[in-house]
Amino acid sequence: MKKIIPFAAIGASLVLSGCMSTSISSADADKLTAEVVKTSFQDKGIAKLSRLEQDEANRLCSAADVAGKPLDAATAKAIEEAQMKTIKWPSDGKFLGDFKAGEKVAQSGKGLTWKDKAGATNGGNCYNCHQISKTEMSYGSLGPSLYNYGKLRGVTDPDSPASKAIVEYTWGKLWNSRAYNACSNMPRVGHNGILTEAQIKDVMALLLDPKSPVNQ
Amino acid sequence: MGKPMRIRAKADNGVTTVRALMAHVMEGGQRKDSSGKVIPAHHITDITASHNGKVVLSAQWGSAVSQNPFLAFSFKGGAAGDKVALTWKDNKGDSRTDEVTIA
């Protein structure tokens, strides 16, 4: 009897370790993943393998998600400061364009997939994640509602000094969302060349022009 | 001969309900291909369903019905074990008939 119990105990612990351990260290899993990424993809159309190279911000934010822990404050701040430096302000100092054109940009999700042509006009994908105007019912919930964006922030004259901070924040957020939130899910439409300066001005008008349907 | 249909028929309180899935491309004849040429119409034009030799449904379809159409209908009568036959004909002269036993 005494001889049998230790064997059973060893057997039980072996079975336990087989089922419950992850069998691979985090570092080794990272290495294995890198190899899998290297061999699993191929260029197609305009979508090249170089798109798999993560920049520092993406590398850190992805790692934090895998670990299940948010970035520490210092790292987040460093990312935000680096992203802030990339913001290109409007070349002529004018922040707002045409809100009707802006609605078209917000509605379109076209561009940059392997089915799209190089040099084609891209859309902003905005309605995929945000409510924007009152009449468009087909909107997503991944981002906050932008309905009444300018009105709620008291923007009655986007050119006035009183509105300067909001106007600049909105431009900056569109150009590079990560300048204000290190791991924001929002694409960096200016920094990553998704939208042109003119298109961003049109989206700015959609959000901030007091005459825009968004602010009625 | 067209591709096989998936048909189910159930009798309940003197009424038989038939549900049929048909495999057909149902090209309306209004679409154009990438070169601008009209894709010719190729769709079901006639449907006939019969029970014990008697026609219980006849339908004429046009270009508005979608690909792989689903048809559901009921008729008075029919009992478990009876057979229901469904036939479709399309504008290219193709046709398909399948039978189902009422459950």
Added chain:
Amino acid sequence: MKRKLALVALLASSAMGLVHADAIEDGIAKYREMLQDGNPAELFEMSGEELWTTARGPKNATMEKCDLGKGPGVVKGAFVELPRFFADTGRVQDLESRLITCMATLQGFNEAELNKTGYAKGEQANVRDMATYVAGASREMKIATPQSHQKEREMYEVGKRLFFMRSGPHDFACATCHAEDGKRIRLQGLPNLTGNPGDGIGFAAWPAYRVGNAQMWPMQKRLNDCYRQQRFPEPKFGSDATIALGVYMGVNAKGAKSIAPAIKR
């Protein structure tokens, strides 16, 4: 009468504003209910079943000896235990890559050619139909993706890292859309794939027939189009990346009832 009508209209319009989001969700649910009756996926299932028992290929053999993980020819229950490790190929495989292994070894088809063939073209259409048939044979069974083999556990960890990998011009990862409860893109609900989203949702709902383009999509096609929308380069058919993601999603969905082949918008 006019005043009463005006009052009712006013109440109705303000109520509409308040229940705006709920009305949208209810509408979507009703539309889904209507779609359930008469799923064209069954037509692909019938075709797949016929292909399974038909002698084809250079070796003129059927697929009836194909081992999908539960022994040669065992189809029922195989789908809910995939992806899994296979000793004969020494790798973790999902349903479609395993079908291709069988088409090559039993029927003599060229594996590399099959992997290079585009979705629904040539023999890939038959892979699609057989995948639909095999999935349907596990209808209502619970997802039970195995983690008993070392390589299965490693693939889970790889799948997890891929799931959270942000890259490309939009900085999208799978997680951008699929890591929170109750979110939607436009009006399309997004299951949270970091956990178990419930019976018949997410991993438990593919292969599925998409009404919008009348196409039957198995998991490889679903992942391919996800990566396209993420602005990534193209994942190779049956690549380790796609299989690892299947392991991650499957293990997370353990216990959920499979409704494959399902029907989608």
